[in-house]
Amino acid sequence: MPPELNSRPLLAPGCRLGENNQQRVLLMPERALRLNGPSLEIVERCDGKHTVQQIILDLQKIYSKAEPQKVEQDILGYLTLLQKERAVDFESGAPL
Amino acid sequence: MPTTLSNPLALIAELTHRCPLHCVYCSNPLELQSRTNELPTEIWTRVFKEAAAAGVLQADFTGGEPLARPDIVELVRAARSAGLYVNLITSGLPLDETKLAALVEAGLDHFQLSFQGAREETANEISATKSHAQKLRVLDWLRHHRVAVTLNFVIHRRNIDQLEEMLALVESSCATRIEFANVQYYGWAFANRENLLPTREQLNRSVEFLKREQERLQGKIRIEFVVPDYYAKYPKPCMGGWGRKLMLITPSGDALPCHAAQVIPGLSFENVQDRSLREIWEHSAAFNKFRGEDWMQQPCKTCDRREQDFGGCRCQALLLAGDAAATDPVCSLAPLRPKVDAILAAANLAPVSVGAGLAPPAADPLTRPAWLYRPNPS
Numbered sequence: 001m002p003p004e005l006n007s008r009p010l011l012a013p014g015c016r017l018g019e020n021n022q023q024r025v026l027l028m029p030e031r032a033l034r035l036n037g038p039s040l041e042i043v044e045r046c047d048g049k050h051t052v053q054q055i056i057l058d059l060q061k062i063y064s065k066a067e068p069q070k071v072e073q074d075i076l077g078y079l080t081l082l083q084k085e086r087a088v089d090f091e092s093g094a095p096l
Numbered sequence: 097m098p099t100t101l102s103n104p105l106a107l108i109a110e111l112t113h114r115c116p117l118h119c120v121y122c123s124n125p126l127e128l129q130s131r132t133n134e135l136p137t138e139i140w141t142r143v144f145k146e147a148a149a150a151g152v153l154q155a156d157f158t159g160g161e162p163l164a165r166p167d168i169v170e171l172v173r174a175a176r177s178a179g180l181y182v183n184l185i186t187s188g189l190p191l192d193e194t195k196l197a198a199l200v201e202a203g204l205d206h207f208q209l210s211f212q213g214a215r216e217e218t219a220n221e222i223s224a225t226k227s228h229a230q231k232l233r234v235l236d237w238l239r240h241h242r243v244a245v246t247l248n249f250v251i252h253r254r255n256i257d258q259l260e261e262m263l264a265l266v267e268s269s270c271a272t273r274i275e276f277a278n279v280q281y282y283g284w285a286f287a288n289r290e291n292l293l294p295t296r297e298q299l300n301r302s303v304e305f306l307k308r309e310q311e312r313l314q315g316k317i318r319i320e321f322v323v324p325d326y327y328a329k330y331p332k333p334c335m336g337g338w339g340r341k342l343m344l345i346t347p348s349g350d351a352l353p354c355h356a357a358q359v360i361p362g363l364s365f366e367n368v369q370d371r372s373l374r375e376i377w378e379h380s381a382a383f384n385k386f387r388g389e390d391w392m393q394q395p396c397k398t399c400d401r402r403e404q405d406f407g408g409c410r411c412q413a414l415l416l417a418g419d420a421a422a423t424d425p426v427c428s429l430a431p432l433r434p435k436v437d438a439i440l441a442a443a444n445l446a447p448v449s450v451g452a453g454l455a456p457p458a459a460d461p462l463t464r465p466a467w468l469y470r471p472n473p474s
Contacts, residue, residue: 001315012272014205014244018181020151021103027181029206029244029273032105032153086244086272086318 002076003052007090009079010048015087017043028087038063042078046088052079101387103151104377107180108158108344108355109140111171115161116189118224118469119212121250121285121292123355124160128473133348137167137174139369143345144178146373158185160347169198176203183208185248188234189227196237206244208275209234214261218254224469239270246273251321252292253443256302263309266317276306276321282356284470286415291465293443299327326436330401331408331424338386338410343377351376353383356411360420386410391421395429 003009011017011026017035018027026033026043035043041062045055056075060068082088113128135143144155155175162168163186175182183206184199199207211231212219219228238245247269249255249262259276266274278299279285279292294302303323310319325332335342335354344352350365351373357363363382377383385391389402396407407413408424416425417432425432 012244013242016181016205018153018179020148020153020179025153027153027205029208029246030106030154030156030183032181080315083315084318 001080003079003083003090004092005053005056006051007092008048008051009046009055009082009088009090011043011046012087012089026087028085031085033087038074039078042075043082046082048091052076052090055079101378102340104147104341104343105152106154106156106342107143107147107152107373108156108342109143109162109171109175110344110346110355111140111157111159111162111165111168112347113160113473114164115159115187115470115472116164116225117161117187117212117227118471119250119284120222120224120288120467120469121252121279122470123280123283123285124470125283125356125358126287127358128160128471129347130473134165135345135347135349135368137170139349140171141174141178143368143373144175144180146368148179150374150377153181154183155180156183156185161187161189163187163189163191163195169195169202172199172204173202176205181205186210187223187227188231189225191230191234193237196234196241200241200243204243206246207238208246208248209238209271210248210250211262211265212250213255214249214258214265218258221464222250222254224467235269235271244273245269245271246275247271248275248277250279251276251294251302252279253294253298254292256294256298259302259305267313271317273318274320276302276319278322278324280322280324281326282359282411282415284468287468288465289439290443291467293324293326293440295444296327296440297444299323325408325412325426326440328426329428331405331412331427333405334409334412334424337406339377339383340387340406343373343383351380351383353386354411356415357382359411360414386421393421393423396423399429 015028018025024035024040026035041059042055056072059075060071063071112134113124114131162184172182182204184204185208187210212222216228220226247266281289285292306319306321339353344354345368349368351368352365365382366376366380392407396402408427410420413422413424414420416435423430425436
């Protein structure tokens with residue numbers, strides 16, 4: 001089930017950004033995901049303040065040459081993956 | 097030796113072999129290290145810094161029981177300050193609320209709590225301690241802290257029919273991750289294998305059940321499960337390949353490519369007190385022994401899967417084939433696969449008492465196996 005557009009993704013407890021050899025990563029229990037370009041832009045906005053809709057709008061602006069529909073689909077797909085990994089939770093209601 | 101060597105990604109810090117539990121499946125070597133040889137805080141602190149400098153992202157604090165180290169809070173702080181993500185792989189003993197708070201404050205990222213069963217009598221039989229109640233207390237305290245929580249259930253013949261209860265336990269807790277880890281046969285598990293291997297029917301039922309539950313709980317709880325590789329068609333890419341992703345440091349400071357490497361004769365291991373971590377990773381004879389492909393025998397040498405699974409596990413090849421360079425005998429293409437098939441045939445003949453394919457209750461004294469329990473080294 002894709003995340004709701006007005007929900008606010010937040011990195012789950014024990015999940016945080018890291019860096020090694022100039023490579024940004026998302027650290028989580030016994031795993032790390034490399035973050036480059038769009039994936040980095042998305043994860044940096046998983047702060048409990050940006051809504052999913054805002055993230056989509058931001059990235060459509062940054063990646064203005066890409067098809068807006070594709071950007072939206074990719075973001076929703078990536079956020080769903082992060083939730084499956086339990087790296088991200090979705091908050092609804094007022095921001096933190 | 098490969099022309100480009102990638103850096104290690106994880107450091108397994110085997111802080112001590114001391115442990116209040118005596119689990120019959122423990123992966124520690126049969127020869128446990130004494131307390132007197134344990135590395136002091138300062139050496140571990142240096143090792144963590146060297147690990148981060150070498151590109152390591154994660155530290156896995158394990159043992160024995162890492163909480164048995166009186167300096168465990170300092171060690172967590174040191175690893176986190178060095179820039180590592182800190183995983184604590186623990187039984188939850190000995191621990192109180194104050195120490196848990198101190199661990200989190202020191203920068204602990206992930207708390208992985210082991211359970212030996214869903215029921216107290218199973219757990220107490222498998223660990224030969226009354227540890228289950230404490231684990232439930234720890235699980236409750238964890239609600240009040242911001243750390244990732246995984247519950248790790250080690251699965252075998254004696255508790256594989258308790259999966260539903262185990263899941264119910266997780267769902268009523270703050271854990272967002274659960275690992276159902278079927279026992280792998282090294283160390284004490286190898287010694288107790290006859291009483292640990294599940295039947296094919298038990299395994300099939302568990303896989304079906306867990307696949308359904310994975311889907312049901314998707315997005316809420318991440319379920320991971322590993323089946324015993326004796327039942328697999330192809331071997332596991334052990335450790336992500338020998339000397340490719342992980343390095344393990346024993347309580348006395350020896351650097352090993354994996355938990356069980358000391359079973360392999362003719363390997364000498366370097367010690368972190370004598371050489372830097374990066375130098376050991378790159379130049380140690382033990383780490384280079386099974387890198388690349390030159391060491392492979394047939395069929396691995398020309399197999400299409402060799403870059404996927406690296407021929408399986410060297411230690412398992414030693415344990416089952418008597419030759420660490422042999423194809424891992426669990427592989428269906430291995431010349432010695434019939435030996436594994438014979439072991440499975442025996443496991444599937446073993447009598448079961450209650451119902452279709454159900455193992456006898458663990459606490460039943462008439463059917464309780466003669467376990468070899470792991471002692472606590474002094």
